[in-house]
Amino acid sequence: MAHHSDNDMHHTGDIPEPQTRGIWKTFFILVAITALEFVFAFFMEAGTARNVIFIILTLFKAFYIVAEFMHLKHETKALIWTIMIPLALIVWLMVALLAEGSYYFESITNYF
Amino acid sequence: MSSTSTTLEKPNSGTWDGGNEPLKASYGKLMMWFFLLSDAFTFGAFLIVYGLSRHTHLPYNGEPEAFAFSQQWWPIPEKVYNAFPGLHGMDLPLAFVALMTMILILSSVTMVLAVEAGHRMDKNDVQKWLLWTILFGATFLGCQAWEWAHFITGDEEGMLLADGSRIFGANLTVNQYGPPLFADLFFFITGFHGTHVFSGVVLLIMIFINTVNGVYHKRGHYEMVEKVGLYWHFVDLVWVFVFTFFYLI
Structure with missing residues (x-):
C-alpha cells in the first residue's frame, strides 16, 4: 500500500513523530538573513557595495529555499x-x- | 535463431531499454521541476528587463533626505514603498513589504511541514498545515491588493510637473513616483508573481479538499502535496528575488 520509500506505514494506528527540527532551523536562517537585509537597508549608504551585499544574501536565501525546502540538495x-x-x-x-x-x-x- | 528465445525470457535492462530512472524522481515531480525551470526563465527575464530599464535611466544622485519624485530619475524604493495600512501619513520605509516577506516565508514553512506530514501518512497534520499555508497565501494576496491600491491611488503630495500641475498615483502611462516604465514594471512583475500566488492558493485548496476526502490516503502516498509544495516554494523563491531587486536595490 505504501509506495513511499521513506516509511512503510500500512495503517494509521502508529504515526511516527514529526521530524521538524531541520525545517525550523532553515526558517530561522531565512528570517535572520531577511532581518540582516533590513539592517543593511537602513544603516548603510546606498551604493554598489550595499547592492553586492544584498545580492549575496539573496543567493544565500535562494540556496536554503531550493536546497532544503524544495529538497533539491537531497x-x-x-x-x-x-x-x-x-x-x-x-x-x-x-x-x-x-x-x-x-x-x-x-x-x-x-x-x- | 536460438538467441531470440533468450531475449524473450529476460527483460531488457540496458541503459536504453527503458525502465531506468536515472534521476530517481517520479514523473510528476520531474515535470514540476522542468516547469519551474521554464518559469524561472520568465521571471528572470522580467527582473533583467527591470535592471535594463534602470540602467537606461538616470539614477538619483542627491542626498536621500532631499529626494523628490521626478520623471527625470529612477525613484529610491524606500521613498516609494513607505506606507502601512492604518498608519496614514507616516514614513515607514519597507515596513509593509517586510511583513509580506515574513508571511510568505512562514507559508513556505507550513508547506514543508505539510509535505513532512505526508511522508508520515499523517492525514490530520497534512490538513492542518495545508490550511495554515492557504491562510498565509490568502493573507499575502490581501496585502498585495492593498499595496496595489495604494500604489495606484498615490499620496496627497503627488508629483509636481513642469507646467505646475500635479499627478497622483500611477497607471500604465502616468506615474507619480518616477518614469512611467517604473510603474509598468511594478505592475507586471508583482502582478505576475501575484498571479502565481493566486494559482498556488487555488491548487492548495484543491489538494486540501482531496486530503480531507482521503484521496491521497487511499492512494498510499501524498506525492501531490509534494508537487504543489515545489510550486509553492518556487513562488516564495521568486518573491525573495523580487524583494531584493525591486524593493531593496
Whole structure:
C-alpha cells in the first residue's frame, strides 16, 4: 500500500513523530538573513557595495529555499545539474542586458 | 535463431531499454521541476528587463533626505514603498513589504511541514498545515491588493510637473513616483508573481479538499502535496528575488 520509500506505514494506528527540527532551523536562517537585509537597508549608504551585499544574501536565501525546502540538495546529482546548468542562461542574459542598458544610457546622455 | 528465445525470457535492462530512472524522481515531480525551470526563465527575464530599464535611466544622485519624485530619475524604493495600512501619513520605509516577506516565508514553512506530514501518512497534520499555508497565501494576496491600491491611488503630495500641475498615483502611462516604465514594471512583475500566488492558493485548496476526502490516503502516498509544495516554494523563491531587486536595490 505504501509506495513511499521513506516509511512503510500500512495503517494509521502508529504515526511516527514529526521530524521538524531541520525545517525550523532553515526558517530561522531565512528570517535572520531577511532581518540582516533590513539592517543593511537602513544603516548603510546606498551604493554598489550595499547592492553586492544584498545580492549575496539573496543567493544565500535562494540556496536554503531550493536546497532544503524544495529538497533539491537531497536529489541525485544528475537532477541537481539538470536544474542548475540551464540557469546559467539567466546569468548570461543579465550580464548582457545590464551592459546593454548602461551603453544605451551613456549614448543618449553623451550624444543627444 | 536460438538467441531470440533468450531475449524473450529476460527483460531488457540496458541503459536504453527503458525502465531506468536515472534521476530517481517520479514523473510528476520531474515535470514540476522542468516547469519551474521554464518559469524561472520568465521571471528572470522580467527582473533583467527591470535592471535594463534602470540602467537606461538616470539614477538619483542627491542626498536621500532631499529626494523628490521626478520623471527625470529612477525613484529610491524606500521613498516609494513607505506606507502601512492604518498608519496614514507616516514614513515607514519597507515596513509593509517586510511583513509580506515574513508571511510568505512562514507559508513556505507550513508547506514543508505539510509535505513532512505526508511522508508520515499523517492525514490530520497534512490538513492542518495545508490550511495554515492557504491562510498565509490568502493573507499575502490581501496585502498585495492593498499595496496595489495604494500604489495606484498615490499620496496627497503627488508629483509636481513642469507646467505646475500635479499627478497622483500611477497607471500604465502616468506615474507619480518616477518614469512611467517604473510603474509598468511594478505592475507586471508583482502582478505576475501575484498571479502565481493566486494559482498556488487555488491548487492548495484543491489538494486540501482531496486530503480531507482521503484521496491521497487511499492512494498510499501524498506525492501531490509534494508537487504543489515545489510550486509553492518556487513562488516564495521568486518573491525573495523580487524583494531584493525591486524593493531593496
